[in-house]
Amino acid sequence: MFTSSKTIADFKTIITYGHKAASGHNTQPWFFKIDNSYIEIIPNLEKSLPIIDSDHRELYISIGCALENICISATNLGYDFNVQFTNTNSVKIYLKVAVSPKANYLFEQIELRQTNRSKYNHTLIPKSDIELLDSLILENHTNLLLIEKDSKTFNKLSQYICEGNNILFNNEKFKKELLEWIRFNKEELVEHNDGLTYETIGLPELPRDVGEAMLLNAFTPEKQNDITLQNINSSSHMALFTCLGNTTNNWINTGRNLQRFCLKCTQLGISFTYLNQPCEVPQISKDLTDTLLQKNEYPMIILRLGYSKKMPYSVRKSISEHILHD
Ligand SMILES: Cc1cc2nc3c(=O)[nH]c(=O)nc-3n(C[C@H](O)[C@H](O)[C@H](O)COP(=O)(O)O)c2cc1C
Secondary structure (H helix, E strand, C coil): CCCCCCHHHHHHHHHHHHCCCCCCHCCCCCCEEEECEEEEEEEEEHCCCCCCCCCCCHHHHHHHHHHHHHHHHHHCCCCEEEEECCCCCCCCEEEEEEECCCCCCCHCCCCCCCCCCCCCCCCCCCCCHHHHHHHCCCCCCEEEEEEEEEHHHHHHHHHHHHEEEEECCCCHHHHHHHHEEEEECHHHHHCCCEEEEHHHCCCCCCHHHHHHHHHHHHHCCCHHHHHHHHHHCCCEEEEEEEECCCHHHHHHHHHHHHHHHHHHHHHCCCCCEEHHHHCCCCHHHHHHHHHHHCEEEEEEEEEEECCCCCCCCCCCCCCCHHEEEC
16 A cells, blocks of 8 residues: 555654653553554553553553554544554554544643642632543543542542552562662663653652662651642542453553543643552452442542642653564
C-alpha cells in the first residue's frame, strides 16, 4: 500500500504524544512500531515492577494511557482511528485520513498534564465540574466513582489507603523497588530519563546515599499515614476507577479512561495524584470490592483531586529509544 511521507511524519508525531502519557513509577513501559496503516503499542515487560505490580496490571493501565494520547492526537491531526487488541497484548491503532476532520479539545492538555503530589488548598471542586468529569465517555467494562470529601465512602477509602500503607511500608522489597526508581539528582536524571524525579516527589536534590537514608527514615507506616491523611484532608474528592472483570483488555481500557480523565482535570485546573495502595494489596482490594463495589468489580486506580500550584514536570527518555523497527 502506498503511504505518503506526510503520513509517516504524522505517525511519528502521534507517537511522541503517546510517549508523554502517565506510567507507574514513570517506567515508560512501551515500544511503538509504525506500519503503513497503523501504529502498534508493544508492552515492554522488562520495565515491570515485580513487587508492586506482579501481574502487570498497572503496566497495562499505563499502555492504555499511551493509547488514549495516541487516539486524541491522531484525531487532532485529522485521522479516524480503530483500536484492535492483539493476542500478544499489543495494541494496533489503525489510522485513516478522516473525511471530516475534527479537533480534539483535550489535545492541548497532553503537554500540560502532570501528576501533582503536593498538599492541596482545601478548595472544593464545584458540582458542575464534577458532573463534567463524571460524564466523560467510559470504555467497555469499566467504571468511575467520584467520591466527595467527608462522605462515608471517602472515609472508608481513606481507611483502606492507610491499611495499604501499613502493609507496604512494612515490606522491605517494596521499599527497595520504590527507591530504585527515584532519581535523587540531576546526574541520575540525565543518565536514566525515567523514574520519579526528586522535585516531583517534593525532595531537594541529594546524593543517592543521603536521599535513601532520608527516605528510609520516613518510610514507616506511621509517618506515611500521617502525610497521607494530611494530603487527603487537603483534597476535595477521590476518583475510584474500576473494571468489571480482571482482564488485560479491561486494564488497558481503564488506562484510556484514566488518561482522558486526567487531561480533562488539567483543562479544568484540577490537580490530581494517586493513592493506589488498596488496589495494590490483594486482601485490601478484595475487602474494598466486598464493601463498596459489585461482585465482579475490581478497584484499579484511586486519585485524590483538588487545587494546588503546579509542580515541576517528569522526564521522558528519547522517543528513538522507544521505536521498534522490523
Ligand atoms: C498505572 C499507574 C499507577 C501509578 N501509581 C502511582 C502511585 O501509586 N503513586 C504516585 O505517586 N504516582 C503514581 N502514578 C503516577 C506516575 O508516577 C506518573 O505518571 C509518572 O511519574 C510520570 O509523571 P507524570 O504523570 O507527571 O507525567 C501512577 C501512574 C499510572 C499510570
